Amino acid sequence: MSGHDHDHHDHDHSELSETQLRVRALETVLTEKGYVDPAALDLLIETYEKKVGPRNGARVVAKAWADPTYRARLLKDATPAIAEIGYAGRQGEHIVALENTPQLHNMVVCTLCSCYPWPVLGLPPVWYKSAPYRSRAVLDPRGVLADFGVTLPKETEIRIWDSTAEIRYLVLPMRPSGTDGWSEEKLAELVTRDSMIGTGLPKSPKDIAK
Amino acid sequence: MNGGQDLGGTHGHGPVKPELNEPVFHGEWEKRAFALTLAMGMPGGWNIDMSRFARENRPPGEYLSMTYYQIWFAALETMLKERGLVAEDEIAAGHSLHPPKPVKRVLSPGDVEKTLHRGGPTERETNTAAAFKPGDKVRAKNLNPPTHTRLPRYVRGHIGTIERIIGCHVFPDSNAMGAGENPQWLYTVRFDGHELWGDEGDPTSKVSVDAWEPYLELA
Numbered sequence: 001m002s003g004h005d006h007d008h009h010d011h012d013h014s015e016l017s018e019t020q021l022r023v024r025a026l027e028t029v030l031t032e033k034g035y036v037d038p039a040a041l042d043l044l045i046e047t048y049e050k051k052v053g054p055r056n057g058a059r060v061v062a063k064a065w066a067d068p069t070y071r072a073r074l075l076k077d078a079t080p081a082i083a084e085i086g087y088a089g090r091q092g093e094h095i096v097a098l099e100n101t102p103q104l105h106n107m108v109v110c111t112l113c114s115c116y117p118w119p120v121l122g123l124p125p126v127w128y129k130s131a132p133y134r135s136r137a138v139l140d141p142r143g144v145l146a147d148f149g150v151t152l153p154k155e156t157e158i159r160i161w162d163s164t165a166e167i168r169y170l171v172l173p174m175r176p177s178g179t180d181g182w183s184e185e186k187l188a189e190l191v192t193r194d195s196m197i198g199t200g201l202p203k204s205p206k207d208i209a210k
Numbered sequence: 211m212n213g214g215q216d217l218g219g220t221h222g223h224g225p226v227k228p229e230l231n232e233p234v235f236h237g238e239w240e241k242r243a244f245a246l247t248l249a250m251g252m253p254g255g256w257n258i259d260m261s262r263f264a265r266e267n268r269p270p271g272e273y274l275s276m277t278y279y280q281i282w283f284a285a286l287e288t289m290l291k292e293r294g295l296v297a298e299d300e301i302a303a304g305h306s307l308h309p310p311k312p313v314k315r316v317l318s319p320g321d322v323e324k325t326l327h328r329g330g331p332t333e334r335e336t337n338t339a340a341a342f343k344p345g346d347k348v349r350a351k352n353l354n355p356p357t358h359t360r361l362p363r364y365v366r367g368h369i370g371t372i373e374r375i376i377g378c379h380v381f382p383d384s385n386a387m388g389a390g391e392n393p394q395w396l397y398t399v400r401f402d403g404h405e406l407w408g409d410e411g412d413p414t415s416k417v418s419v420d421a422w423e424p425y426l427e428l429a
Contacts, residue, residue: 019280020239025304026287027242029296033310035253039319041245047326048244049234089329094376111218111362113262114278123244125232129278131223138218138364138417139407147226158415162218164360165396165420166258166332167376194228 053122056087057170058191060120062184064097065175075099078170082120092119092168098161099172100198105156106171107145107198109137110163117168121196128197138162148199171198178205211263211356212363214270219364219407243283253313256289258330259386263358264288334393336378340423342397346372347429350399350421358386361425365417369429370401373418381422395423 030036060082064071074081078097082088095117098106110116111134116124127133136144141158145151152158161169173195179187189208194200217223235241247261256264264285266273273281290296293311300307317325342348350365360382376396384392400418403411 019243019283020237022287022301023239023243023246023283025301026283026290026296027246028304029300029306030246030250030290032306033296035295035310035313035316036246036249037316037318040249040317040322041242043319043322044245044248044326045235045241047322049241053234089327090325091329093329093331094333109218111364112215112360113265123234125229126236126278127226127228130226131217131220131274132226134217135220135223136226139410140412141415142412144226148228154414156414158412160415160417162362162417162419164362165376165379165382165422167396167398167420199226 048118048123052087052119054120054191054193054196055188056085056122057117057120057193057196058188059085059184060087060097060170061172061191061196062188064172065179065187066182066184071172074172082170087119089119091115092117094167095120095170096167097170097172098159098198100174102174103155103157104159105152105198106159106161106169107137107141108161108163108169108171109134111135111138112162112164115163115166115168117170120170121193125193145199148194150199150201171196173202176202176204211266211358212354213266214268214273215266216363218362240279243279243286247282247286249317250286250290252315252317252325254289254293254295255314256293257385259358259380259382260289260388261285262382263386266358332380333377334380334391336393336395338378338395340375340395340397342372342375342395342423342426342428344372344374348372348397348399348426349429350419351425351427353425355383357383359383359425361421362419364406365399365401365419365421368401368405370399370405370418372397373400374398376420379422381424383422383424397421397423397426399426 031038064074074097078095082095100106114124114129138160141160176190190203192200195202265281295311347369349369352367353361378393379396380391381394384390398418399421400416403415404413
């Protein structure tokens with residue numbers, strides 16, 4: 001998908017204008033027919049812009065880092081463990097947490113569309129839905145990681161999870177060193193969205209001290 | 211279908227380009243297209259597998275040149291028109307020109323939170339036994355239906371290992387065609403990078419897909 005490729009700005013611009021007009025027209029038609037309530041649309045948008053996003057997942061990861069019994073529950077059956085903190089539902093009905101270790105790095109993709117654990121990560125970024133990521137993650141995972149500036153030791157096994165069913169995957173990254181005794185709130189600041197997809201690593205204490 | 215959506219292992223798409231501080235939506239129309247798609251699910255009467263098929267069922271060149279929300283929106287238009295809920299002359303006019311059809315339920319603002327929280331679980335009760343167990347060697351069948359399927363091309367014909375029995379889940383190949391949920395056992399199947407990609411594969415990589423029982427046979 002050309003996405004937001006600025007090389008083709010003029011081309012995109014005219015096509016997008018037509019799409020914009022059609023979206024507006026369709027919303028009017030559907031509203032006039034009584035099929036949709038625009039106030040419900042506003043609420044759906046607000047939910048995914050303001051309430052549901054990767055900060056949810058960061059809280060889950062930080063709690064797993066801080067609390068070994070929670071970590072065990074999360075790795076055994078993530079859906080109820082995540083629901084304990086209040087996150088559940090659409091595109092997260094069946095969640096599995098994947099533990100990164102020094103020997104194993106997990107990375108999540110959906111080669112067929114854009115499956116992504118919405119309740120904990122929000123809506124997926126454009127790159128996750130794009131052809132470059134979906135095509136290469138399964139064939140050349142280290143090359144994809146290099147696009148994100150991540151290099152893993154040669155001997156680390158890389159496991160790619162292609163989300164081909166309704167199971168949604170959340171990576172539990174390794175807890176950064178130098179964080180002994182940190183509160184869950186402080187630990188959550190180290191958890192990035194990409195570290196929960198497997199295309200990034202958590203921040204280090206130095207990164208957030210800057 | 212062997213369409214433009216089935217991207218695993220294809221070449222030539224270039225590097226991944228993450229956008230720094232990316233907003234949730236790029237422009238107002240993406241927000242509305244997203245929300246319309248979610249809100250029309252119930253009154254439209256379609257399921258998630260029908261939506262996925264409506265998105266992928268287009269010429270690959272077209273699929274690859276559209277942005278993701280353009281694809282979503284095009285699929286929404288298709289499904290509305292197929293069911294006679296909206297006609298092209300109405301979209302062109304920007305107004306309703308024909309009487310509405312009766313619909314099951316309209317999403318009200320008061321229902322948004324609980325509808326999202328409930329989601330659409332796909333696990334179903336079954337009285338059948340799973341045919342495979344963890345550790346079994348299985349081959350992904352060489353299936354090429356022109357209709358919706360969730361078995362990516364890059365694993366077809368290859369041998370993997372059953373890692374986990376996930377449960378019995380709605381079968382998308384049936385559900386997308388309106389042929390019922392037809393729940394089937396679902397497994398996580400792990401493949402070695404070398405098995406999938408030969409010498410081009412990363413020897414330290416393993417790839418898994420979640421595959422329904424009808425996709426698999428004992429190897």
